[in-house]
Amino acid sequence: MKTIVHVVFHAHLDPVWLWPWTAGIDEALATCRSACERLDANPDAIFTQGEAWVYDVVERTDPGLFARIKAHAEAGRWALTGGWWIQPDCNVPGGRGLQQQIAIGKAYFQSRFGAFPETAFNVDSFGHAATLPELMTEAGQKYYVMMRPQEHEMELPGRVFRWRGYADGPEVLVFRVRGSYNARELDEARYRTCLDDLPAGVGHTMCFAGLGDHGGGPTERLIQQVREARNAYPDLGIRFSSPDRFFAEVEKARDQLPLVVGELQHHAIGCYTVHRPVKLGCRRGEHRLLQAETALANDPAPSQETAPALQKAWQAVCFHQFHDTMGGTCLPSAYRYVDGQLGGVEATVDETVSLALRRLMAGLPDCEHQRVVVWNPSDCAFDDMLEFEPWLGHRVWAEAHRLVDEEGKIVPHQTALPEALSHRPAPGRLAFRLQLDPGELRALYLMPVSGAPPAEPLPSRAGQLEVPGFASVSRVGMTLGGLTFPLPELRLINDPSDTWSHGIDRYAEGGGRASWGEPQLTESGPVFSEFTQSGRIGSSDVLRQIRVHAGQAMVEIRLRVDWNERNRVLKLVLPCAGFAPTTRVDGIPGAHLERALDGTERPLRDWILLANQDDGHLGVLSPEVYAVDATPERVRWTLLRSPQMAWHDPHPGGRLDGRYTDRGEHDFCFRFSTAEITPE
Structure with missing residues (x-):
C-alpha cells in the first residue's frame, strides 16, 4: 500500500526580520501575485497561506489581487490555514495576548472568507507553550503544524501525534515538519525524508515546498517536479495537497496516534530574553489594552473613535508578537519601526484611560481637600x-x-x-x-487630622530591615516566615552563543560577582523600609534597593543595571540548597506548568513557586523577567544578554560596526515570599 505524500506549496513570510515591516508588505504582495499567477497557469496546483496580516495588507493595498485570492480560495485551490494574525512567539506573550492573536485573526477570516481555518500553523515559532491546545480548541481549531523544536532538540514519539498541554486538557493533532517549511527543489530524497518517524498505521505525510520571504511560493519547476513524481515510485503517492486535506486523512487514525503531554521545547533559548525592549513593549501593551477596554466599558461618555483605535492597537501588539520580532533577532534598524508602533499603542491607551477617568471623576462630590x-x-x-x-x-x-x-x-x-x-x-x-x-x-x-499620633516606623538601619513576625533582610541573607535564604547574587557569565543561542539548552555555571558599596538607609517608615547599594559587575554599573513591607512575609529586591557588556549573560542567582526544593511550578502564558529541576533554560511568565519535602514554599514574582533555570541547589533568572544583533551561527559575527543588544539602563523587580501562595 502506498504512503501518500501531501506536497504543500507554501511561502513562509517573515514580515520583519532582516528587513523592516515595510519590506514585509512588499514580500507579501509579491508572493501572493506570484502564487496567483502559478495557480492561473496550473489548474491542478494548490497553494497554502496563513496569517491574517498577509491578507489584510493585500486587501488594503491591492484590492484586485485580493479578489483573485478569494476566487482561488472559493475554488478550493488557495488553502487558508493558520488563521492567527501572524506566527507569534509562543513563549513570551501573555495568555490574553495569545487569545487576542487568535481572536483578531479569526474575526478577519470570518469576515472576509466566511470561515476560520481548523488548522493552526506556526512552523517557525521557537517552542510552544502548554496552553496552546486549550487556546486553539476554544477558537475551534483541531489541528496544528509546527517544526521547532526539531528532531535533535526534542524527541517526540512520532511525526504525527496527539498533543495535550495538560493530561486532562483538550487535544489537537500535530504534524511536525521535517527538515524545512521551504524547498527550492523536490526529489525522491526529499519525499522519503518526510516519511521519517511516521507512526504505525499512518499512511500519509506532508512535504513542504516553495520559496519563502522574498521568494514567492511555488515555482513552475517545483510544480512540474510534483507532476513527474506522481507515479514515479511504487511505494509513494505524490499529490498536490494542503494541511486540511492531510489532516482529514490522518483524523481517521487518531486513536492510533501517540499522545504527547506538556510544552514542546526547546529551540533558541536566547530568544526568551534577548532584546528586552520589545518584550517590555508587548507586555505593557497587552496589560494597558486590557485596562483600556475596562475604561471604555465604564466611560460614561465614550468617543465613537475609541473602540476602533483600541482594535488597531491590539493589531499592532499582535503583529509585534511575531516570533522574530518578539524573539529579539531582527535588525537594529527594523526595531526603530517596532518601537514607534508600540509607542503608538501606549499613547492610545493613555488617552483612553485618562479621559475616561476624568469623566468618571466629574461625578464625584465637591470637596475642599x-x-x-x-x-x-x-x-x-x-x-x-x-x-x-x-x-x-x-x-x-x-x-x-x-x-x-x-x-x-x-x-x-x-x-x-x-x-x-x-x-x-x-x-x-x-x-x-x-x-x-x-x-x-x-x-x-x-x-x-487632630490628635493622630504618627505611626511607628518599621525597625530598620543601613543594611538591616525587619518586619517583626514576618520578614527580615540584611546585605547577606533574608528570613521569610521562618525560612532563611542567602541574598540572591548577580552573576556575569561568558556567552559565546549567537543572538538565538542556537545549539545550547543552558548557560554556563559560575561567573563573576558584583562588588557592592556600603548600604544606605534610604526609606524608613510604617509602610515600608529600604536600603540601597550601588555596585559594579563587569563593565556595568548596578544599583539595588531592598525593601520590606509592613504585615507581609516578603522581601522585595529592585535592580537597576546600566548594561555595557559584550557576549555576556547576566543572571540573578538564589542559592537554595538549604531549602532543598523538590518541585517547581512556573508561570507560562495564561497558566502554570510543573517543570523539572534540571537546569534547562526555560521561558518564564511572571513567577515561579518552589516547594520542598517539609511542605515549605517559596514564591518569587518577577514580572519583567522572561527566563529561568533551576536545580535543587539554585535558581537562576536570566536578566540580560549581549550578543550582537541579528547574528546567526555559523556566521562569525564580531563585526566592528555590529550592535550589541540591550545596552543601557534596565530595571527589574523581584518579590520573594513564603506566604500562602497558590498558582492562581
Whole structure:
C-alpha cells in the first residue's frame, strides 16, 4: 500500500526580520501575485497561506489581487490555514495576548472568507507553550503544524501525534515538519525524508515546498517536479495537497496516534530574553489594552473613535508578537519601526484611560481637600503598594496631615523621597497600601487630622530591615516566615552563543560577582523600609534597593543595571540548597506548568513557586523577567544578554560596526515570599 505524500506549496513570510515591516508588505504582495499567477497557469496546483496580516495588507493595498485570492480560495485551490494574525512567539506573550492573536485573526477570516481555518500553523515559532491546545480548541481549531523544536532538540514519539498541554486538557493533532517549511527543489530524497518517524498505521505525510520571504511560493519547476513524481515510485503517492486535506486523512487514525503531554521545547533559548525592549513593549501593551477596554466599558461618555483605535492597537501588539520580532533577532534598524508602533499603542491607551477617568471623576462630590483618586481598570482585584506624588506647591507637609479614606479613617502611609532631584516638594511621594475590587474607583483625601499620633516606623538601619513576625533582610541573607535564604547574587557569565543561542539548552555555571558599596538607609517608615547599594559587575554599573513591607512575609529586591557588556549573560542567582526544593511550578502564558529541576533554560511568565519535602514554599514574582533555570541547589533568572544583533551561527559575527543588544539602563523587580501562595 502506498504512503501518500501531501506536497504543500507554501511561502513562509517573515514580515520583519532582516528587513523592516515595510519590506514585509512588499514580500507579501509579491508572493501572493506570484502564487496567483502559478495557480492561473496550473489548474491542478494548490497553494497554502496563513496569517491574517498577509491578507489584510493585500486587501488594503491591492484590492484586485485580493479578489483573485478569494476566487482561488472559493475554488478550493488557495488553502487558508493558520488563521492567527501572524506566527507569534509562543513563549513570551501573555495568555490574553495569545487569545487576542487568535481572536483578531479569526474575526478577519470570518469576515472576509466566511470561515476560520481548523488548522493552526506556526512552523517557525521557537517552542510552544502548554496552553496552546486549550487556546486553539476554544477558537475551534483541531489541528496544528509546527517544526521547532526539531528532531535533535526534542524527541517526540512520532511525526504525527496527539498533543495535550495538560493530561486532562483538550487535544489537537500535530504534524511536525521535517527538515524545512521551504524547498527550492523536490526529489525522491526529499519525499522519503518526510516519511521519517511516521507512526504505525499512518499512511500519509506532508512535504513542504516553495520559496519563502522574498521568494514567492511555488515555482513552475517545483510544480512540474510534483507532476513527474506522481507515479514515479511504487511505494509513494505524490499529490498536490494542503494541511486540511492531510489532516482529514490522518483524523481517521487518531486513536492510533501517540499522545504527547506538556510544552514542546526547546529551540533558541536566547530568544526568551534577548532584546528586552520589545518584550517590555508587548507586555505593557497587552496589560494597558486590557485596562483600556475596562475604561471604555465604564466611560460614561465614550468617543465613537475609541473602540476602533483600541482594535488597531491590539493589531499592532499582535503583529509585534511575531516570533522574530518578539524573539529579539531582527535588525537594529527594523526595531526603530517596532518601537514607534508600540509607542503608538501606549499613547492610545493613555488617552483612553485618562479621559475616561476624568469623566468618571466629574461625578464625584465637591470637596475642599485635595483628593487622591485611585482607579483599578482591570478584571482582577488589586491589593498592593501605591506610590503617588501630590503637588502641594512648595508648602511644607504639615505634621498633622494624613491620608484618609471616604469614611475619614486614616490610611496607613508614609512620605518617601520624590523622583525629582532639583528640589524636594512636600510631601514628596506618598506610599500606601490599598485594596480595590475589579473596576473600583476610590477617592482618598489629604487633610489635617487632630490628635493622630504618627505611626511607628518599621525597625530598620543601613543594611538591616525587619518586619517583626514576618520578614527580615540584611546585605547577606533574608528570613521569610521562618525560612532563611542567602541574598540572591548577580552573576556575569561568558556567552559565546549567537543572538538565538542556537545549539545550547543552558548557560554556563559560575561567573563573576558584583562588588557592592556600603548600604544606605534610604526609606524608613510604617509602610515600608529600604536600603540601597550601588555596585559594579563587569563593565556595568548596578544599583539595588531592598525593601520590606509592613504585615507581609516578603522581601522585595529592585535592580537597576546600566548594561555595557559584550557576549555576556547576566543572571540573578538564589542559592537554595538549604531549602532543598523538590518541585517547581512556573508561570507560562495564561497558566502554570510543573517543570523539572534540571537546569534547562526555560521561558518564564511572571513567577515561579518552589516547594520542598517539609511542605515549605517559596514564591518569587518577577514580572519583567522572561527566563529561568533551576536545580535543587539554585535558581537562576536570566536578566540580560549581549550578543550582537541579528547574528546567526555559523556566521562569525564580531563585526566592528555590529550592535550589541540591550545596552543601557534596565530595571527589574523581584518579590520573594513564603506566604500562602497558590498558582492562581
